[in-house]
Amino acid sequence: MAFDGLVMSAVKHELEDKIAGGRIEKVYQPLAKEVVLVIHNEKTKYRLLLSADARDARIHLTNSARQNPMIPPPFCMVMRKHLEGGRITGLEQTGLERVLKFRIESVNEIGILSEKQLICEIMGKHSNIILADPDSDTILDGINRFSYATSRHREVLPGRRYVPPPESGKLNPLAVTEEEFRSYMWRPDKDVPLEHLLLESFEGLSPQTCSEIIFRAGFHAGITNQSAGELELTILWRVFREVMDSVLSGDFRPTLCYKGVVPTNFSAFEITRLSGSRCSKGSMSQVLDEFFSLREKQEQLKRSASVLMKVVRNEIKKCRKKIGIHKKTLEQAKDVLTYKIYGELVTANIFQIPKGAESCELVNYYDPEGRTVVVPLDPQLSPAENAQAYFKKYGKGRKSISSAEIHLTAAQEELSYLESVSTSIEQAESIENLAEIGAELIKEGYIKPPSERTKKPGKQKEIPRPELFAAEPELGFEIIAGRNNRQNDYLTMKVARPGDLWLHAKDIPGAHVVIRNPEGREVPDVVLQRAARIAAFYSGARESSKVPVDYTLRKHVRKPRGAKPGMVLYDNQQTVFVKPYNPDKD
Known part of the structure; x- marks a missing residue:
């Protein structure tokens, strides 16, 4: 999965068709690194999402609803000031760079028509969304601000001159000639896989795209430049050129592939090397929106499950500790019957036991063989008091056993219940399912219920059916x-x-x-x-x-x-x- 230059080109092609000439009605910033523009064009409203998130940087039209903060962030306020009411007059992508520039005409604060430039740079952790004034070539603001202390190449701060991201030093694959292509693929000083040479030689290509080109050429994944002859390079050039010609003509085939219900890959073209996977097709924006929406749901599912699982595992740990304590109590109380026997033997021989004795040897009539047993005594107590002390120990021990057995059974049942909850959390496939489990844990007292202030107003959702x-x-x-x-x-x-x-x-x-x-x-x-x-x-x-x-x-x-x-x-x-x-x- 990669938002490469081909995907950016497919997005640009779609946006030129749908929002070029449209008017920006609203600007929102639902997340710290994400902006949504509401654009009206030819009686249709579009929502354009721009993200500079280090992991999920992207740009595409979206149908996904997002909750916006009550107070707009400063960057959003700057965007609103300069872009709301403006008209998109053009889009620009140089070669297959992952930088898309929007030209936007709007009326400034003194009523004069002016042009602004919205620059979306999709470059992993270096991604950015920058608003610039092309007339003065200065930055109005950036969603990711930084100075030379962070980057030696450029600053992104209001009032500074806009400097593009550093050049990759790679060739533009849309303009490369066959001779240049062959010279870059044939390196007598190297023996490396051809897909690696494609990746390091041409801008805008992701590892996935390079692997696809090799596969379409009919080569195995590890083929190297030294093992490829003239014929192989001719075939590779033909496939490479076909892909680039499709980009130039706008003949894209956006594809989304899944593993089960989880999206795994997206591409501007059909991924033939994954032909055995379940794939769906649509516009580039539909594919991207589906991919990131589903992935966001999966990650939200994991986060919610992790919170619940932490509670349940902690309770399971407590439960097992209680079970251990109760089992130990039962183990320690297993000799409680001995106290009863001692008490009865002392009572039966009460007149034969001298006062102040520390022990006495008595015939144990509970023993089938009639053997004697030595009964420890407290010399400070009379024989009768010693007997009562043993009966008291027996009574206390019997209650302890009864209580431990009851609590042990309850703890074992609770452990069984918690393990069933743990299984349900592990296998939950929707937020709604986890919400039910959370409500169950609240009802059972494992999670503190939300306060009245934090409860969301409205009718409680009906419990989903099995x-x-x-x-x-x-x-x-x-x-x-x-x-x-x-x-x-x-x-x-x-x-x-x-x-x-x-x-x-x-x-x-x-x-x-x-x-x-x-x-x-x-x-x-x-x-x-x-x-x-x-x-x-x-x-x-x-x-x-x-x-x-x-x-x-x-x-x-x-x-x-x-x-x-x-x-x-x-x-x-x-x-x-x-x-x-x-x-x-x-």
């Missing part, structure tokens, strides 16, 4: 899966009917899965297998090759009073072993 997966529709069955504990409860206790089939990975945190069976028919094995594989996939054993999945009728599933969300008991189950299956692949 996911429905069609299961052999011609057989008339539906498979429904919960994606978190709240959905699991809703599915099992509200949606499912007594005759429906209920499934869950055996002894593993995971989703409740239900096969709807309103007519009470026998569930075909193909449906049962598919539902079981879905239950295995949405469980903590997703990566296993074979997972045990229990299934039983819904009427055999019950929720104990006071149980945590998603926690149920069931019986009359049978078990199948299946390979996890991702239903999203359908």
Whole structure:
């Protein structure tokens, strides 16, 4: 993935068609390094996004809504002053440089028509958005200001002369001749892959584009200049020229490729070397908007999941510590019955034990062989008081055991619940799903609820329903899966009917899965297998090759009073072993 010179050229070509001649109505700065221009042209409004973010620098039209700050940043105010009401008269890109300049005519504060230049430099961590006055060649402002203390090449400060980014020293691929191309590809002093020579010789080409050119030429990825002869260079030049001619003619084929649901690559041209991947096509702006919107959602998902996971892992750690303490208490109290025996033996022999004795050897009538036992005594106490002391220790120890057993069971149930929440967070595929999990953790007391001041006004969103997966529709069955504990409860206790089939990975945190069976028919094995594989996939054993999945009728599933969300008991189950299956692949 790279916003290279070819992508910039495709964006320029699209913008010339859609916004050239348009009027800038509004300027917003939703993020520190991001500007959005609202442009009206031929009865259509466009939103042009310019980003100088070090990681996501780009420029394209967007349909994504953005929340703007209540108080506009200073750079936004400067942009509004000079650009709002202005008309875009032209766009300029030199060669395949990743610099796009907008010429904008507007009326200044004294009513005179003047021209401003908006310069968008897409250069990784050196990216910038600069507003300049071309008449005086001075900078009005830059979204990334810096002085010579930061850069030896130039300053970007109001009032300073605008100096373009340093030249790369590479050739313009749009104007190169075949002779120049061959001379740069044939280096007798080097033996390096041809795609590396393409990258270091021509401006505006990304590693991805160079790899694509090599692939289209029919060469393997590692072919070097020393192993390439005249024929190979002729073929490479032809493919290279075809790509550059397409740029010159504006014949772009913007493409977005995915791995699953995650976008992985975008290009101004079809990526033939990834022909096996799922790809979509559209305008260059549509491709870029989709790529960065989806990636932003994925990153937001990761951030939100990380926050929730930190809470859950901390609670799991506490839970395991409590379990350890209760187990230790039970271990220490295992001799509590001995105190009762000592008390009863002392009571039975009370008149035979001299006062002030430190111990006594008594026949243990609880021992089948009738062996004696030495009972320690407190010489400060009478035999009767020693017996009562042992009975008191026994009573205290018995209460301790009872309490520890109760708390141990509760802690183990809580751990099971928290592990199920952890699995739900790991497998969450939407912000809405994580929001449900967050609400669940608030309700269960693991997260402090937001104060009334920080709560967002408006109607609370309805809880998303469990996911429905069609299961052999011609057989008339539906498979429904919960994606978190709240959905699991809703599915099992509200949606499912007594005759429906209920499934869950055996002894593993995971989703409740239900096969709807309103007519009470026998569930075909193909449906049962598919539902079981879905239950295995949405469980903590997703990566296993074979997972045990229990299934039983819904009427055999019950929720104990006071149980945590998603926690149920069931019986009359049978078990199948299946390979996890991702239903999203359908």
